[in-house]
Amino acid sequence: MAFELPDLPYPYDALEPYISSQTMHLHHDKHHQAYVTNLNNLIEGTELENKSLEDIVVATFNQPAKEGIFNNAGQHWNHCLFWRVMKKGGGGQPGGELLRRIEDAFGSFEGFREKFREAAVTQFGSGWAWLAVDGEELKVLKTPNAVNPLVYGMVPILGLDVWEHAYYLDYQNRRPEYVAAFLNHLVNWETVEEELHKALS
Ligand code: MN3
Numbered sequence: 009m010a011f012e013l014p015d016l017p018y019p020y021d022a023l024e025p026y027i028s029s030q031t032m033h034l035h036h037d038k039h040h041q042a043y044v045t046n047l048n049n050l051i052e053g054t055e056l057e058n059k060s061l062e063d064i065v066v067a068t069f070n071q072p073a074k075e076g077i078f079n080n081a082g083q084h085w086n087h088c089l090f091w092r093v094m095k096k097g098g099g100g101q102p103g104g105e106l107l108r109r110i111e112d113a114f115g116s117f118e119g120f121r122e123k124f125r126e127a128a129v130t131q132f133g134s135g136w137a138w139l140a141v142d143g144e145e146l147k148v149l150k151t152p153n154a155v156n157p158l159v160y161g162m163v164p165i166l167g168l169d170v171w172e173h174a175y176y177l178d179y180q181n182r183r184p185e186y187v188a189a190f191l192n193h194l195v196n197w198e199t200v201e202e203e204l205h206k207a208l209s
Pocket of ligand 1: 035087173
């Protein structure tokens with residue numbers, strides 16, 4: 009079964025003015041689509057063809073001969089999460105068990121915000137910032153290129169794309185402004201809480 013590009017869970021202009029419709033069209037229809045197309049071409053007729061996306065990501069990590077498959081599979085997985093953890097009118101603070109666990113792990117929601125912001129701003133070059141479940145604990149980490157926390161045995165529940173294609177049209181070189189807009193106006197904490205419960209179950 010070939011992988012497919014999922015539709016965005018909102019209209020292309022839903023995240024304006026923080027992420028433009030033009031960026032969303034290019035990012036989803038061109039960049040994400042290319043990862044899906046490349047992945048399907050690379051695994052066709054191989055032993056990976058019928059594996060789950062998660063299994064492909066984990067199985068091809070750090071395998072020089074499978075680097076192309078890893079990069080496209082990782083990016084397909086990463087973008088599927090990224091679209092879902094944003095919404096119009098998002099941002100602010102979560103509630104419930106997610107907030108309690110964030111406070112346990114980082115001292116306060118502000119403590120989490122600062123750690124996540126720093127990870128996203130300091131990832132050198134292309135990559136991602138994450139909130140991930142590691143066993144029972146929440147962790148913030150940054151990864152280069154297509155790498156995600158699945159390869160370290162963690163389950164990502166929030167991911168922010170800091171590749172330049174994600175923000176350059178709207179923010180040029182001002183990555184910190186893009187990161188602030190994501191945290192203040194875009195994070196869909198309800199989805200992140202759902203992902204937390206899936207990861208813990
Ligand atoms: Mn991207």
